[in-house]
Amino acid sequence: xxxxxxxxxxxxxxxxxxxxxxxxxxxxxxxxxxxxxxxxxxxxxxxxxxxxxxxxxxxxxxxxxxxxxxxxxxxxxxxxxxxxxxxxxxxxxxxxxxxxxxxxxxxxxxxxxxxxxxxxxxxxx
Numbered sequence: 001x002x003x004x005x006x007x008x009x010x011x012x013x014x015x016x017x018x019x020x021x022x023x024x025x026x027x028x029x030x031x032x033x034x035x036x037x038x039x040x041x042x043x044x045x046x047x048x049x050x051x052x053x054x055x056x057x058x059x060x061x062x063x064x065x066x067x068x069x070x071x072x073x074x075x076x077x078x079x080x081x082x083x084x085x086x087x088x089x090x091x092x093x094x095x096x097x098x099x100x101x102x103x104x105x106x107x108x109x110x111x112x113x114x115x116x117x118x119x120x121x122x123x124x125x
Contacts, residue, residue, distance in 0.1 A: 001026050001031060001116045002024055002025070002029060002098045002113070003024065003025045003026060004021065004024050004085065004096050004097070004098060004114055004115065004116035005024075005025075005115070005116055006020060006021070006022045006024070006094065006095065006096050006116040006118060006119035007011060007020070007021050007022075007023070007118065007119055008021050008122045009093075009094060009119035009120045009123065010120060010121065010122070011122045012022060012086055012121075012122070012123055012124070013086075013110065013123070013124050013125075014086060014087055014088055014123055014124065014125050015068075015086065016086050016120065016123070017082070017083060017084045017085075017086065018083045018096070018121060019052075019078060019080055019081070019082050019083070019093055020036070020080065020081040020083065020119060020121075021078055021079070021080050021081075022034075022036075022062045022078065022079045022080075022081075022096030022116055023076075023077060023097065024077040024078070024079075024101055025077070029074060029077045029098070030053060030074040030077075031053050031100065031101055032053055032098040032099060032100045032101070032102065032114075033050065033051070033052055033098070033099040033102040033103065033104060033105065033106055033112045034050065034051050034053075034072060034079045034096065034097065034098050034099075034100075035047070035049065035050040035051070035096070035097045035099075035106060035107075035112060036048040036049045036050075036070060036079075036081045036094060036095070037038075037095045037096075037097060037109055037116075038040075038083040038090075038092035038093065038094045038095070038107050038121075039092055039093050039095070040073060040089075040091060040092040041091075041092075043092075044066050044097070045073040046061065047061050047107045047108070047109070048060070048061055048064055048068065048081070048094070049061070049064065049069075049070035049081060050070065050105045050106055051070045051071070051072055051079065051105070052103055052104060052105055053102070053103055054069075055071065055072045055074075055102075057105055058070050058105070058115055059107065063089075064083075067083065067084050067085045067086075067094050068081060068082065068083050068084070069081070069082040069084075073082055077093075079096055080123055081096075083121070086121075086122050086123045087123060088124065088125045089123075090118075090121060090123050091122050091123050092121060093118040093120045093121075094118060094119055094120075094121055095098070095115055095116055095117075095118045096115075097112035097114065097115050097116070098110045098111070098112060098113060098114040098115075099111055099113050099114075100113050100114070104118075
């Protein structure tokens with residue numbers, strides 16, 4: 001069982017940076033594949049980034065490649081999303097997700113077992 005709580009969102013200007021964090025409770029974090037998704041107003045939830053349970057592999061949506069970095073610290077039971085060069089189109093509620101007992105990378109939201117409640121990010125122009 002994994003519970004996830006996101007934090008770090010806020011209001012920034014285009015070009016600024018933010019680091020989101022997702023803290024997990026439970027004893028299965030180190031054996032969970034993790035992902036970040038986002039949902040903009042009036043749009044479907046979309047994949048942002050994923051990382052496997054050891055942090056050795058990562059994957060990104062084309063829209064954020066070169067700007068966002070996902071990482072995890074299993075000792076702290078935390079996954080991060082470093083967001084640089086933010087654009088207005090990055091405005092969304094950002095969610096972290098976990099798939100327990102899974103090693104691979106997953107881009108589909110339906111693959112994940114647990115979700116946080118989201119943290120909003122607003123990027124003004």
